[in-house]
Structures are given as structure tokens and as C-alpha cells.
Amino acid sequence: MVNVYDQANALESALRQSDEFKALESYYKAVNENEESKKLFDEFREVQMELQVKQMQGEEILDADVERAQQTAQAIEADENIKSLMESEQKLSQLIQDLNRVIMKPIEDLYKVNEQ
Numbered sequence: 001m002v003n004v005y006d007q008a009n010a011l012e013s014a015l016r017q018s019d020e021f022k023a024l025e026s027y028y029k030a031v032n033e034n035e036e037s038k039k040l041f042d043e044f045r046e047v048q049m050e051l052q053v054k055q056m057q058g059e060e061i062l063d064a065d066v067e068r069a070q071q072t073a074q075a076i077e078a079d080e081n082i083k084s085l086m087e088s089e090q091k092l093s094q095l096i097q098d099l100n101r102v103i104m105k106p107i108e109d110l111y112k113v114n115e116q
Contacts, residue, residue: 011099020092027085037081044072044082 015021031037047069054061076082 015095015099018092018095020088020095023088024085024092027081027088031081031085034081037079040072040076040079041082041085044076047072 031041051061051065051069053059054065076086
């Protein structure tokens with residue numbers, strides 16, 4: 001019998017060794033080693049969290065909040081370290097989405113068979 005948790009741990013290890021994760025790790029390090037990049041990145045994450053909290057609590061998102069988020073987004077797009085980090089994050093996210101599709105395939109197949 002296959003132990004699914006052993007397989008999941010093996011997948012986690014493989015993910016850590018993937019090119020996508022290693023690139024993300026490298027760019028994250030570059031951002032943190034550059035004082036200006038780190039400051040911008042921290043501010044960007046703070047703005048994102050504030051907006052998420054407001055949204056989850058049903059609070060109104062003010063024009064000033066939106067403007068601050070846009071200004072922060074523009075600033076990080078101009079920072080090559082952060083731009084590279086975000087691009088690598090997108091690639092890793094795509095890999096994880098692909099893996100999720102593979103993991104969910106048996107369930108999808110089961111429902112397709114039973115629908116016919």
C-alpha cells in the first residue's frame with residue numbers, strides 16, 4: 001500500500017530542489033540584501049495585507065488606499081530585484097497549479113465516470 005504522506009514529503013523535497021524554487025530563493029535573497037529593494041518589498045507586502053484585512057472584514061477600501069497600492073506597485077515594478085522575484089514567484093505558482101491539477105485528477109476522473 002502506498003503511503004500518500006511519504007509521497008507528499010517526497011514531492012515537497014522535489015519542489016525545494018526545482019529550478020523554479022531555487023530561482024525564487026535566489027531572488028528573495030537578492031531583495032533582502034538590497035536595503036532599498038527590501039524596504040520597497042516590505043512596504044508592498046504591508047499595503048497588500050492592509051487591503052486584504054479590510055476586504056475580509058468588509059471595510060470600505062478608500063481611494064487613498066487604492067492610490068497608495070498603485071504607487072507602491074509602480075515603485076516595485078521599477079526595482080529589478082523585486083520584479084525578478086515576482087516573476088519567479090509566478091513561475092513557481094504555475095508549477096504548483098500544474099501539480100494541483102495532477103493531484104486532483106483521480107477525483108475529477110471519478111466524477112466524470114459516475115456522470116456518464
